[in-house]
Amino acid sequence: MSRPSAVRxxxxxxxxxxxxxxxxxxxxxxxxxxxxxxQAFDPSPSPWPRVVSLQNFRDLWGLGGTGHLWRELGNSLIxxxxxxxxxxxxxxxxxxxxxxxxxxxxxxxxxxxxxxxxFPGIMMAIPLYILLDDLxxxxxxxxxxxxxxxxxxxxxxxxxxxxxxxLPRELDEAxxxxxxxxxxxxxxxxxxxxxPALAVTALxxxxxxxxEYILAATFLGDAxxxxxxxxxxxxxxxxxxxxxxxAAGAIVVSIPVMLVFFALQKHLVAGLTAGGVKx
Amino acid sequence: MAxxxxxxxxxxxxxxAILRGIDLAVAxxxxxxxxxxxxxxxxxxxxxxxxxxxLSGGEIWIxxxxxxxxxxxxxxVAMVFQSYALYPHMTVRENMAxxxxxxxxxxxEIDRRVEETAALLExxxxxxxxxxxxxxxxxxxxxxxxxxxxxxxVFLFDEPLSNLDAALRHQVRLELGKLHRQLGSTMxxxxxxxxxxxxLADRMALLRAGELMQAGPPLELYExxxxxxxxxxxxAPPMSFLAATARVDxxxxxxxxxxxxxxxxxxxxxxxxxxxxxxxxxxxxxDLALAPVAPEGRLLRGSVDAVEILGWEAHVELRVGDxxxxxxxxxxxxxxxxxxxxxxxxxxTEGLRIFERSAEGGGAEPALxxxxxxxxxxxx
Numbered sequence: 062m063s064r065p066s067a068v069r070x071x072x073x074x075x076x077x078x079x080x081x082x083x084x085x086x087x088x089x090x091x092x093x094x095x096x097x098x099x100q101a102f103d104p105s106p107s108p109w110p111r112v113v114s115l116q117n118f119r120d121l122w123g124l125g126g127t128g129h130l131w132r133e134l135g136n137s138l139i140x141x142x143x144x145x146x147x148x149x150x151x152x153x154x155x156x157x158x159x160x161x162x163x164x165x166x167x168x169x170x171x172x173x174x175x176x177x178x179x180f181p182g183i184m185m186a187i188p189l190y191i192l193l194d195d196l197x198x199x200x201x202x203x204x205x206x207x208x209x210x211x212x213x214x215x216x217x218x219x220x221x222x223x224x225x226x227x228l229p230r231e232l233d234e235a236x237x238x239x240x241x242x243x244x245x246x247x248x249x250x251x252x253x254x255x256x257p258a259l260a261v262t263a264l265x266x267x268x269x270x271x272x273e274y275i276l277a278a279t280f281l282g283d284a285x286x287x288x289x290x291x292x293x294x295x296x297x298x299x300x301x302x303x304x305x306x307x308a309a310g311a312i313v314v315s316i317p318v319m320l321v322f323f324a325l326q327k328h329l330v331a332g333l334t335a336g337g338v339k340x
Numbered sequence: 341m342a343x344x345x346x347x348x349x350x351x352x353x354x355x356x357a358i359l360r361g362i363d364l365a366v367a368x369x370x371x372x373x374x375x376x377x378x379x380x381x382x383x384x385x386x387x388x389x390x391x392x393x394x395l396s397g398g399e400i401w402i403x404x405x406x407x408x409x410x411x412x413x414x415x416x417v418a419m420v421f422q423s424y425a426l427y428p429h430m431t432v433r434e435n436m437a438x439x440x441x442x443x444x445x446x447x448x449e450i451d452r453r454v455e456e457t458a459a460l461l462e463x464x465x466x467x468x469x470x471x472x473x474x475x476x477x478x479x480x481x482x483x484x485x486x487x488x489x490x491x492x493x494v495f496l497f498d499e500p501l502s503n504l505d506a507a508l509r510h511q512v513r514l515e516l517g518k519l520h521r522q523l524g525s526t527m528x529x530x531x532x533x534x535x536x537x538x539x540l541a542d543r544m545a546l547l548r549a550g551e552l553m554q555a556g557p558p559l560e561l562y563e564x565x566x567x568x569x570x571x572x573x574x575x576a577p578p579m580s581f582l583a584a585t586a587r588v589d590x591x592x593x594x595x596x597x598x599x600x601x602x603x604x605x606x607x608x609x610x611x612x613x614x615x616x617x618x619x620x621x622x623x624x625x626x627d628l629a630l631a632p633v634a635p636e637g638r639l640l641r642g643s644v645d646a647v648e649i650l651g652w653e654a655h656v657e658l659r660v661g662d663x664x665x666x667x668x669x670x671x672x673x674x675x676x677x678x679x680x681x682x683x684x685x686x687x688x689t690e691g692l693r694i695f696e697r698s699a700e701g702g703g704a705e706p707a708l709x710x711x712x713x714x715x716x717x718x719x720x
Contacts, residue, residue, distance in 0.1 A: 231425035234392050239439035239490070240413035249438075253429045 094308035102304045117309035128306070130313060132285065133292040136202060138317070140277075140288055141270040143206040148213040148266035149259060155214075156221035157247045161233060171222075174215040182212060186279050193280055200283045208276055213266040220265070224258035225251060260325040267321060271314075289314045342403025342416075342493040342526055343368045344389065350397035351384055351550075358384050360550040361398070366494075366543075371520050371527045373558075375537040376547035377573075382530045385547070386496050389528060390419050403493050418487035419496040422503065424479045426471040432458075432482050433467040436489045457489040460522075477508045484516075488523070497529040501536060513539060534574055538562070546570055553704065568695040569704040571622045577655050580665035582621040583697060586613035597637070598694075601661030606637030608690050613708065618697040620705060625655070627691035628667035630674075634686035640665065644681045647674065658683055 089108035097103060098114040121128040158164070159171055189208055190199070198204030228251060236246045252259075274290040281287055287295070293310045296303040344366040351359040359381045366372040374382040387393045389400060391412035400408040407415045418439075426435050433454055440450045458464045461481045471479055480500060487495055500516075501509045517540055520527055531537055537544050538558045545555040546569075553573075554566040565571035571579045584600035586607075596607040598621050605621070613619065628640070642660035654671040657664050667685055677683070696705040 229423065229425065231421045231423050232427060234390075234412075235419070235421060235425040235427070235486075236438070237392070238390060238412045238417065238419050239486075240442040241438075245442065250427055 091308045091311055094304050095312050097305060100301075100303040100305045102302070117305040118313075120306060121309050121313065129284075129287075129292070130310070133287050133289050134313070134317075136286060137271060137289040137314075140202050140205050140209065141267045143202075144209040144213055144270035145263045145267040147206065147210045148217045149263050151210075152214050152217035152221055152262065153252065153255070153259065154247070155218045156225055157251060159218065159222045160225035161246070161251070162243065171219075174218055177215050178212070178219075182273075183275055185211075186276060189276070190279060199280055200286055202286060205277060205280060205288070206270075208280065209266075209270045209273065213269055216269075217262045217266060220262050221255065221258055224255060228254055264321060264325050268318060271318060343370075344372075344494055344526060344528065345401040346385075346389070346398065347401070348398040349385065349388060349395065349400070351381070351388060351393065352396045358550055359388075362547075362550075362552050364545055364552065364555060366526055366528060368526055369524045370542045371529060371540060373537040373541035373544045374528065374530045374547060375532065375534060375544060375573075376553075378532055379549070380547040381550040382532075382547050383498055386419075386498055386528060386530045389415075389494070390417055390496050391415050416493040417496055418490050418492040418494075419498065420483045420487050420500045422499040424471075424483040424503075426479060426482055426486070428471055431468050431470055432463060432474070432485075435471070435482060436486045439486070439490045453489050453491075457485045460488070460519075461485050476504055477512065480504060480512060484519070488519075493526065495525055495527040497527065499531055500529075501531070502533070509536075516540060534576065538574070546573060548573075548704065565622075565693060565707060567704045567706045568620055568622065568701065571693050571695065571707070572703075575624055577625050577666040577668070579622045579624050579693070580663070581695075582623065582660065582663045582665065584619050584621045586611075586615060586617040586619055588613070588615040598692075600663070602642065603640050603660055604637070605640075605687055605689060605692070606635075607692065607694075611694060611708075613694070619708065620695040620697045622693035622695060623665050623687065624691055624693075625666050625668040627688040628665060628685045629688070630667070630669050630683075631686035632684060634684070638687050638689055640685045640687055642683060642685075644677055644679050644683050646679055647677050649674075656683070658685060 086108060093108055093110045094103070095117055096113050096115070097110045098112060098116050121130040123129055123131070159167060193199045193201075193204045193208070196204070198207065232250055232254075233246050236250050241249065272290065273288075274294065277288050278291050278294065281291055284295075289310070293307060293314065296307040296310065346362055346364045349359050349362040349364075350357070362381075362385060364372075374385060376382050384393060388395055388408075389402075391407070391410065395408050398408075399406060402415060402417070427438065430438065436454045436457060437450050440453065445453075454467070455464070458467055461484060463478070463481055463485055466474060466478060466482070471482065474482065480503070483500070501512055504512060513536060520540075529536075529540060541558050543556060544558045544561055546553045546561060548569055554561055554570045558574075561570055562574050565574070565579075568581065572581065582598075582600050582603070584598040584603075584605075587597040587599050587604075589595050589597065595609075596611050596613055598605045598607055598619060600621070607613075631639075640658065640660050642658040642665075645657035645659045645664055647657075648655040649671045652671060654669050654674055656667045656669055656674070656677070658667060665685070694708045695701075696708055698705060
């Protein structure tokens with residue numbers, strides 16, 4: 062290899078190392094805060110803790126402290142899984158209809174679905190609050206799932222429809238000639254082929270519910286119904302912030318997200334349709 | 341098995357007429373090939389028979405039953421798609437069994453039929469593979485198997501060989517012909533490849549811009565083209581056309597000649613044209629021979645435009661006046677023939693086809709007479 066290209070090689074590596082460091086530094090800082098005993102904010106630039114202690118985690122789980130992390134983790138899981146299920150079940154059929162069937166009002170409904178995505182969630186906070194109050198669904202996880210589904214379903218429909226549009230129409234036609242009804246085409250041909258897209262869509266719906274803070278904080282007054290982001294925020298007080306607890310909580314919140322991501326990762330790899338038609 | 345009847349088939353899409361009234365019948369057990377240039381509507385016609393498109397007008401009858409209002413499944417047809425359209429997530433066995441499973445046939449019967457068909461197509465060893473693990477030729481056979489296993493009244497093929505390479509296409513074409521003789525089923529086969537059409541067809545229907553140009557046995561279309569389009573479509577290299585004017589020597593009963601720029605050919609006695617008639621002379625490559633000496637009325641003189649050597653055989657393009665003709669010749673006899681060189685060709689005038697020449701013909705001017713075939717319809 063000639064010299065200029067070796068230099069360029071080294072420079073490229075240096076750039077990548079620098080970018081990785083910049084991305085990892087804040088994460089290391091959070092880990093350092095979580096592992097340092099006490100709740101003070103340590104302003105030293107070192108990303109390594111001086112003393113390692115698991116006290117902050119113990120406090121969160123309620124071991125000798127006041128935390129209720131089990132309860133909050135459970136609440137968050139219920140809401141996020143339910144949102145993902147509602148999103149997937151109602152959007153898969155809708156996406157199939159939008160992608161494969163031709164009916165009056167198809168374009169208009171699609172545009173309408175898109176329009177609902179154009180408003181920031183916070184704009185709906187007050188109308189939704191009034192609605193939930195009327196439905197006696199304030200302070201309820203069911204209410205929160207309903208709220209999250211209003212935003213996740215349209216997104217899921219669009220994202221799934223986009224994928225279904227890429228599946229060759231000849232597959233539907235072959236199935237129709239084979240005697241399949243629309244439902245059978247959906248269930249036996251399209252759905253199995255849409256698995257990668259279903260995984261991505263479910264992941265999105267799960268994450269959007271898992272991470273959501275503002276609406277949850279607005280609709281949940283009862284501390285026993287708190288989801289993780291709301292509980293985390295409670296460590297940040299007006300006069301005093303429990304940095305150690307906050308950082309430990311942030312780590313706990315991110316672990317399930319990573320687990321879900323790894324679990325679905327193999328489905329995220331496309332290419333399931335390769336070979337059906339010329340390829 | 342059944343006969344298929346198409347009556348006045350019309351199809352419009354977004355204000356464009358795709359098919360303009362097609363009348364066509366396919367006899368029981370016959371293999372009909374729909375052929376034509378791309379955009380002629382042949383695939384649309386097939387999809388209409390399958391029930392994948394809706395008619396704008398006309399009737400479709402299969403086995404004495406009117407089917408154009410029925411969904412595809414109730415028409416009892418099977419289709420082999422150009423892209424094969426195998427279900428990617430199913431094994432070969434599941435692909436073939438899918439239609440039978442939907443019909444709720446007993447498991448034993450399904451297994452028996454799948455095994456039988458797999459044996460017929462030599463797919464036995466591949467039954468548990470998925471489509472992406474198969475080669476192009478194997479996928480093509482699975483697609484055929486999926487059609488055969490259902491024992492439909494009519495098979496529909498949409499350019500089934502166009503995704504195969506040339507060598508495989510030749511082999512599969514032979515197998516397909518054999519399969520048709522074995523099954524004895526009614527088949528409609530769409531292709532743009534005239535070799536496929538000529539070799540496979542019991543009868544051939546040539547379409548152009550949504551209209552049926554001519555239907556009949558392949559050789560009939562080749563030998564008695566009804567118009568200039570049919571003449572020019574079939575044959576490789578294709579028929580050449582020279583603009584000419586009919587000249588009759590002497591009073592009634594005299595010899596008829598075709599005169600054009602740079603040539604004057606004597607027409608055989610079967611042509612009876614009146615003096616001054618504007619005509620197209622259709623010349624097939626096999627009716628032209630390299631000949632330094634030939635009687636004046638059978639000679640075309642010109643300069644070589646291009647020479648294509650294909651091995652044993654060569655194609656020579658000769659510029660005659662303001663037209664060109666293509667001749668087929670033995671490559672070894674050409675020597676070092678260069679473009680621009682003068683060359684004489686002898687015309688076997690008995691093979692000439694004559695078409696009307698008019699401004700409004702649009703490439704499909706009707707034939708005036710076919711030499712030696714007794715088809716002297718509509719002599720000018």
